[in-house]
Amino acid sequence: MPELPEVEVVKRGFEKALADRSGAVLITRFEFLRKDLRDVIPVKKFEKLQGSQLLKIARRAKYLIFTTNLGEFISHLGMTGSWRRQSSIGDQRPHDHIRIHFLVDGISESWVYHDPRRFGIFDFLDGKTQAQRLGHLGPEPLLEQFTGEYLWQSLRQRSSAIKTAIMDQKVVVGVGNIYASEALFQAGIRPSLRAQKITQIQAQKLVAAIKKTLLQAIEAGGSTISDFKSTENQSGYFQAQHQVYGRAGEECRVCGSRIKVAVTAGRSTFWCLRCQR
DNA sequence: CTCCTATCCTGCGAGC
């Protein structure tokens, strides 16, 4: 479930629960039920953070960044990761891998990381991992620096399909497989168009479409998974608002022709032949 | 450089 909008919603949920507090939020303990996610969790390094004070929760690309007075750590949800507040002692499910114990205004609470496929990342953030994990990332799509001019410039040498290009984290972060298709539909651009062939006008339209699509999804995500206790609730906007993603063979909501699907660079791509040129 | 494929892992729905 996690593309940028979902990660942003999770971040806001964490903020609401943990950051907007009058008193201090302390991390009392990390509990690793298993440490082999996509990479092995450096359990030892996390010992240093026990007893630290949580200062800030941020998002960079699809990473959550937790800042404490004793160091930083990151969480990436991969394909199937999610965080929830542990509701009771017995609240444990298969594929719960990490538990963080907090002391919030003197009251203890725990947050649980759940991830069936274990493509997620949980890592201590020092100079080395910072460079490794975050060093190569392109601009945030929702910031002003992500402009049509920037996109056009950075795609001038690219022979790959435009859809593949905007999913490249070096070009722009946070655009995953769903919103790539959705944004291209919004912009009226065929996904298979060679990236270097887009015009400046098209680049501008595409940038606007990416921003709009992501913002809309954040809003919808916020309303459907605001408590984010379970991942099941996320189906709300998922199906309801998509114009093309997952709608192969169905009618285009704009022109009525059949939505196409094809595989590009190993990922399913959805588009409308008539609306996208 | 850039591009494409395979790969990590489990769950689920389609189709038989």
Place this chain on the structure above:
DNA sequence: TGCTCGCAGGATAGGA
């Protein structure tokens, strides 16, 4: 109903 197959929202290494 029960089984198998293919596919799933990410990201990277490695070969071409």
